[in-house]
Amino acid sequence: METAGVLMTYPMSTYLEQELDSRFDLFRLWDFPSRTKFLQQHSHSIRAVVANTTCGADAELIDSLPNLEIVSTYSVGLDKIDLVKCMERGIQVTNTPEVLTDDVADCAIGLVLATMRRICECDRFVRNGAWKKGEFGLSTKFSGKAVGIVGLGRIGSAIAKRAEAFGCPISYFSRSKKPDINYKYYSSIVDLAANCRILIVACALTEETRHIVNREVIDALGLEGILINIGRGPIVDEAELVSALLEGRLAGAGLDVFENEPEVPEQLCNLENVVLLPHVGSDTVETCQAMADLVIGNVEAHFLKKPLLTPVF
Amino acid sequence: MAAQIVENEEPQLPQILIHRLPSFDLPFKAQLVTRFRLIDPYASSDPTAFFSSPQAQSVRVLLPVGPSPVTADTLRCLPSLQCVIGSSAGVDHIDLAECRRRGIAVTNAGSAFSEDVADxxxxLLIDVLRRLSAADRYVRSGSWPVKGEYxxxxxxxxxxxxxVGLGSIGYEIAKRLEAFGCSIAYNSRKKKPSVLFPFHENVCSLAANSDVLIICCALTNETHHLINKDVMTALGKEGVIINIGRGALINEKEMVQFLVQGEIKGAGLDVFENExxxxxxxxxxxxxxxxxxxxVLTPESFTTLYEVVMANLDAFFSNKPLVSPVDLE
Structure with missing residues (x-):
């Protein structure tokens, strides 16, 4: 097992890198001047790819690794992995579900509070000395406000559980109504947006969900509405969101993800009613270690011919 | 008696004295004036004149706005005073010892602000742990594309x-944080019989067994500088302090040293010693x-506060028990 070649696509975690290095023949893609250079030398040695959402496993990479057996991604999201190609080739795919659920849900509630209660703006106000010159204005109460969740998977459910502790009525939109769940279901995202104050995007990015939060949804959410996105940037039509915020058609937004990361539309950086995070939804020391352990566990299980811990298929 | 300071001259209406710093306006004056005869000395050019006027002798109810201080001197000018209707959660701006001595009842905002303060x-806690405000600065300053991952x-x-202080605010905080998978313990003057969370008799022992201390007790002589270097040492390098009570609950100088030297991990502060x-x-x-x-400052909490203030006024003038009396013992 020690000789198996493992390719890490991106420097996602020092701990993971060290652990992989001590167990396998680890190749760091970023150590090579180009992907082509790397493939010329090592394409036949690689039996496992460890990827993440910055650098995944696309069809081209998979095709150029003839002995690839498993792709283990250090993420929940699979949008940077060509799943169809993996399935055709019989390549196993694992991700890191569950472990980061709590962190992303915490981040979502943190964004709601920071946006509605204007906490980051307050912090700016104090740091730039403005408090000595006058009082900061009012902010909006969160407890008890209607929360609408787009995508009631693990993360969406964890957000709902937290929002319930704030006395918020919960409703949701997803492909189908979930059995045994008492939250109000909307089969149309526009109807959900029209009936909540805070819309939280927590679904996966797929062809169906790309730009699902469009102008119509934003306008249904309305003047007092708050949009939170902790899913993926392209789920929201960012240009429409920016124009709604600039035109005052939306009260505010809390965004952990963007369409073209790490680029963030410059107009957003000048607005006071938005909170902008650099895609840190699951980025805690504790969770990153748990995710790394899961990636290692899956790769090891594969080579030991044991059941995978968190297979995607 | 200058006419401009009295609103609604109907003589049979109950009379209330408004007491405010010039910079504070009574948020629901328009509603109060339909039910009460309001005396607002600060509407005149010489507010002190009222306090030496004969009319001050008959004032039974004082309504201080926000944190406007109610000192022993103010109270001395009002010999018939029976009740101070506070409109904040903490009432450290009111001379409670003098009120107790004189048998003057004091009310506070009750639980009007509890949900907002708990939120x-x-x-603040999520912000400190997950570094939201700092991350927002990072994005706004354009560092993300240049410096990479945060x-x-x-x-x-x-x-x-x-x-620290499991009153109605502390309880609302506990209820919320349980949903995030946190374990809760508390310190207060005495153990609450109906509460199942572990109780610590002193704040040092609570700090030693906590990763996060949330300060939400009242500021009194006993709690002044309650959070000192001993407590922060017990909390330790990985510990976080959140203060939404009053600045003087923490020895601010010592806390600044602990933060600067990395002896505690971080802090979320809504209040300061010398705001x-x-x-x-x-x-x-x-x-x-x-x-x-x-x-506390949302329009929603002002609406609830108005209801609490009205309920206390109604109770006082109809000789019923006050809705949110402060325990002066």
């Missing part, structure tokens, strides 16, 4: 949260979140 405490935060779930002055050493730190005493 804010949770917001440093990791720390997880809220599983943290041991110690609540609006904030120790400038804190401005340089990314592990603190600073807020200008805003935890």
């Amino acid at each position: 804010y405490a949770v917001g 440093p990791l935060g720390s997880k809220l779930g599983g943290k041991r949260v110690g609540i 609006p002055n904030v120790p400038k050493e804190l401005f340089e730190l990314d592990n603190v979140v600073l807020s200008p005493h805003r935890a």
